[in-house]
Amino acid sequence: MRSPTPSRRRPVAAATAVVLAASGLVAVAAGQTASAAVECADPWAASTVYTGGDIASYDGQNWTAGWWTQGEAPGSSAWGAWTSDGACGTSTPEPTATPEPTAEPTQEPTAEPTGEPSPEPTTEPTADQGEPISTNPDDVCRPDGMKPTAGVDTPYCDVYDADGREILPNGLDRRVIGYFTSWRTGANEQPSYFASDIPWDKISHINYAFAHVGPDNKVSVNEDVAGNPATDATWPGQEMDPSLPYTGHFNQLAKYKAENPGVKVIPAVGGWAETGGYFDGEGNRVASGGFYTMTETQEGIDTFADSVVEFIREYGFDGIDIDYEYPTSNNQAGNPDDFAFSEARRGELFAGYIDLMKTLREKLDVAGAQDGEYYLLTTASPSSGWLLRGMEAHQVVQYLDYVNLMSYDLHGAWNEYVGGNSPLFDGGDDPELAAGGVYTAYDGVGYLNGDWAAHYFRGAMQSGRINLGVGFYSRGFQDVQGGTFGDGGRAPAPAGFSCPAGTSGKCGYGADGIDNLWHDTDPQGAEIPAGANPIWHLLNLEDGVVGDYAASYGVPTTIEGSYERHFDEVTKNEWWWNEATRTYLSGDTAQAIGAKADYVVDSGLGGMMIWEFAGDYGYDEAAGQYGIGSTMVDLMHSKLAGAAPYGATKANADRPMPDQALDLSIDYTEFALGDNNYPIAPKVVFTNHGATDIPAGATVSFQYGTSDLGEMSDWSGYGTTTTRQGHTGDNVGGLTGDFHDAEFTVPTGGIPAGGSITNHLKWTLPIAQFSNVIVTVDGVDYATTYDQPRGVTVVDLPAGSGSGGGSGGGGGPADGTACEAPAWVAGTAYTGRAAVTHAGRAWTAKWWTQAEPAASADAWTDEGSC
Template sequence: MSKTLMLVKSGLAAGAIGGVALVAGTAPTHAPQPAQAAAHVVKTAAASCADPAWNATTVYTGGQRVSYQDQTWQAKWWTQGNTPSAGDASPWQLIGQCGGGTPSDPPLVQVPPPTGNALCRPEALAQTGGVDVPYCAAYKQGGAEQLANGSRRRIIGYFTSWRTGKDGSPAYLASDIPWNKLTHINYAFAHVDGNNKLSVNETAPGNPATDMSWPGVAGAEMDASLPYKGHFNLLTQYKRKFPGVKTLISVGGWAETGGYFDASGKRIDSGGFYAMSTNADGSVNQAGINAFADSAVAFLRKYGFDGVDIDFEYPTSMNDAGNPLDWTIANARRGALNKGFVALAQTLRDRLDRAAAQDGRYYQLTAAVPASGYLLRGMEAFQGLRYFDFVNVMSYDLHGAWNEFVGPNAALYDDGKDAELARWSVYTTPQYGGIGYLNTDWSYHYYRGGLPASRVNMGVPYYTRGWKNVSGGSNGLWGTAVGGNCPTGLKTCGDGAVGIDNLWHDLDEKGQEVPGGSNPMWHAKNLEKGLAGSYLASYGVDPSLPINQLVGSYQRNYNATLAAPWLWNASKRVFLSTEDEQSLAQKAAWIDANNVGGVMFWELAGDYDWKPQRNNGQGEYFIGNTLTNLLYNAFSQPAKVSARRADASPAPTAAIDVGFSLGGFKLGDQNYPINPKLTIVNRSQTTLPGGTEFQFDVPTSAPANIADQSGFGLKVISAGHSGNNIGGLKGDFNRVSVKLPSWQSLDAGQSVTLDVVYYLPISGPSHYTVGLNGKTYAIRDEAPYLPYLR
């Protein structure tokens, strides 16, 4: 590996800020707001500097004195070109202050404190310069979100467009949503159309969003005063009754990230998010992004949604990631996808903030984001996080029939036995530190590198994943099931469950069942109880088969270390990974203990209740609210555990304008070890002398072995976690330190770049500080209202 060290001049507006590379043409987040116009420099009286100013070309011998930055320095021995700085290795000794105060009281530019809407801006959310964004319409002072129904954490349910009942299967309409138990509803899905605009095929006759109706269904009557029918008509009506519940339009998803379904149901391979955000030559498609962002604003205004949820699966540089139908266009753009995603997030933030200021209501921007360490390795340091109000981590689909490794859909913790990770030597490769990365707890800690805990929500599945013909394992857990008829694009796959064990089956492009063991949880509960549901025929299962042939015996199992339940049918060797009240209660307690923002679930129609009148009066499980009620009851009552402190980093009282960024990432498949370049740019007017110390936090999603390859001695000085993560990571952050060499200084506008190396993906970093002349400074990107050193 190369060991590079670069020192370059850069303009004060150049570089990257807060760990995030700026997109061309972007103003820094600390661009002065109107309230900052009265900023002024404050100096305290001190003796004038009588000694000559230090000069880099002059030779000094022991005992000679110079003045430098309002301080008197004395040479300890012969020196030339060494910037005056403190430290045993420095040839200079600080004598005292002259002309500008004391070392602990440097000249600072005072910044007026935030007022008005700025008091409600969520912590670390990117600002749109020059715009008075009405944050206080959605957030409280201090940045906590105003949540509906008395909940103290977010409860976000996805509502799908296709469960209309028109195909004979059970319907799930807006009238079925437990509006009094939720804080947010995401409508799934809109798509990116061929003109790079947000669409739900709303002009097509009979489309479910705006032109469908359900005559005779109580609670689903259309409001004729609205200019549209369909789901949106019902959502608008119920939103009037529950105005605190926020509704967002979710764009993309697995099937419509790289294309879309037209009005006839045919999939159009348009390129979707991939083509809208990036060009074939690897450049950002800003024209496409602008068209989409403008259409999103128009869409929100037309239909009354409170925001946009981006479900881009996935802007990763890992080859063959995402839907195989998208690989042709996605693989050619892998090196540009993260850059395009950041530009998309930044542009949407700008357009939504400007629209919010005009409309006097706040528009949220959120994202559904991956949980797998494999996918995240190809998403650099997830530089776009700062633009989202919050992210919803898809901490499910961590195991499924796309490969042969039989395991939990959504384990809370690692147990050190994950068969997929063991296969690829993750537990035995020393650099990984024994950390397993296919679990909810790991993915939460990954996102803590770039976001406060309050802006991260964890996903739970209201559905199952499963395999048939499972061999080995403990009642199937960590066994294998190798498939022979793989879906399009997959050379190898698992032997996914089918038939009655795959009730919510997807269809491939040929209309054939995709094996995967996908069932609503209410069906899984009936399998557990040995019941053949009365609804089977509507899903294509012959209900006349003998009950033992149809269902068989499903034994419920629970692994407390994983916090994961599953059903095991020994006679059929079928394994179905489930989610139920026991596992969800354990996750809710974990969310409280870690002060996580809340929970998101896919999807509302998968929840269950026991219905005693159904199935000819014998009773059965069917669509209900048991799991959602559990979450609401947990989060509407006082927390039973003490929430972990949000941050444990120092709290400086002043700031300095120094920028940091990670860049130069290799494509994901070649990105091991992860070996980007850390660039530090001095945007202040103060020279940073040799010995200046920079500290920052990296999340414990990566072991505490981050280092540099440039001779700067970058190292972890405080480990938040060590060893494996069985039962969860113990702390949120590893604290990192790196110092300028004693012989090197950074003048105004200069930057230094060093190679760093780590072994599991991180977001961020964050919580930067600069140690200068015995004082610790925050950086202005993270602390825009602190007085700052010029």
């Protein structure tokens, strides 16, 4: 076993050969000579910096660099830094030297050789010998629960250690991820934020916002448009790396990344404004369909994924971040500008999202094996229980390195209910939830807070692959009625106010003017009131300082009343209240950020994600005001650099997982559309891919997140029940456990080899999916390949396991008792597990039904002929 180290890179040519051999594509070209006249230079390595004139070998050729380059594979771009010098080395491998024996043989042969070949072994391997879940040598570094791409030696150890934890820079034990936006370039004399302003020595990852899905279904930053900020722009005082063939933000990000090894730079695709369209080179939004239409076909997905690989290689990025807002089946979710595309496709969006992430994972893994480095696949996810209800079971987590929770924008002027932008915990009195009857319906559990969202994902993946999102900006209201210093009050829009699209004319009265510095505009150029401000502006308002930047944003330069800061110790919500204008502005300073960093440490989460860097603050003594700084990032670093390593296993210590696994998969099917998904009642399919039946009477137990109430049951007659609740009661101040435990008994007929059973389950609040599945047969526990566990051996059950021996579902029970059941009678109501005979076969009801067995197999299990 090789020792995984941060600097290790697999030789590219060797990685390519592995992939090609696995796909059957290795061949010697016609006319190729046995050897080339030129010796191969040292193999190209993605981590090495090459300058003009340097030579490296790659894919059987020598290449010369034309200029400074790092991470660009030779030949990957027609306009790249590398020029081929022709074939090198030899196509016929030198024989491996046979070592000399260390000693003379100690024993003479016991018989003369017969001249016959040695016989093949007379026995097959026993079932309990099994095989590993992956033969990739780097599987030791694969994160628990991440699905390996079949036939590919993905270089996990490039990024992960032998415990499956990401190797982080700058002394960090947890991630500090920040979004760097393309548009804060000092236009109109507004404060700028460039790559040079990023606190590179305090962070782990940078997400560039934003790339988009182009009209050809390829990832784009308008790089073909002159003057685009990503690849063709310069700014006074911002030094470019002259060795790169492009300028702009990508040049500066590459330059500073080279100076700060270990910090990963990842482009984010989509976002609110560019999920269903894109901004062209003139800054005009084109409603093209974006993610909504690209994911309709596998051809569109393949085009996009292939372009992502090319894009990453061309600009030396470390992966891709998908900000698809939102692939949910809830009506009128996401940007109203996208409704023409999203509304008609609600029932198909999440299936397309799964196909997209699966394809990206596979193509990134293949590219990573070829390039000798690992490419990350991440996503930004909503945190609202309403949106997640329409995202089914979150069946993409197996393809992700981590998920960034957008645990902000939880309240805002899209309705009149005044609450925090980014509460960490529920307080039991969220005004929006209370008005909607949520507390009454769900035993007091509130789902508009970061803790609930973290537990939603914890039910499907280890805590270390979950990052808590924090906002370095505010949202707010004016003319607030009631509440505690406005918090929990109402701010209905006044008569005659024009509500934004998508609010059904029932919006709130968002703060405007000097209380809305970072405001958006409508298609007519008018300000959209939302109380959106960088945190440094809020601190100036608190000090009664207008700020010398205010006029550049086109807002008033006078302050009415005074702003008083408040902090709620339960929810960790921080806000400012202006009694004179009855204005409420909610945003996080170091007090709230510190509490959230402590939560990340204590709960084992992977880190924190920031929207966006430019909202952080520092005090300018000379100017007498707050401005852009790094106070909150510095605080995050100080807390997360001293933390223990994050949680790296899906199961907690109180549920030891077996080291032998059955090849069992689980699929979640037939969800109702989001607004009708009450209760949540999919048909969950358990498929046995092994060579031996899983017999009737076996127990399937699993865990699911405490984001739900812990009252799971079924309509199948399998007796699904929650055996242990990880949390009960309300979630004021946070949920107290990670998992509920549930189980059911495999019904008559078992789960045949190559076959499946369907359990029609139901639960209440959204869960991401099941985890830590154990199948128990004859008192022996087995894990399953469904969980994509590390370090397990995949086995088949011994023949004859179980009391029924695994009948396979077609021959009836061994004792024939089902054939003695009464005949089915039309019009009779049968409940789950009721047995009948009909049309020469035995049947068992899965749930309450009056349907004829032969005509409605969905409600009946066929037990075989009688």
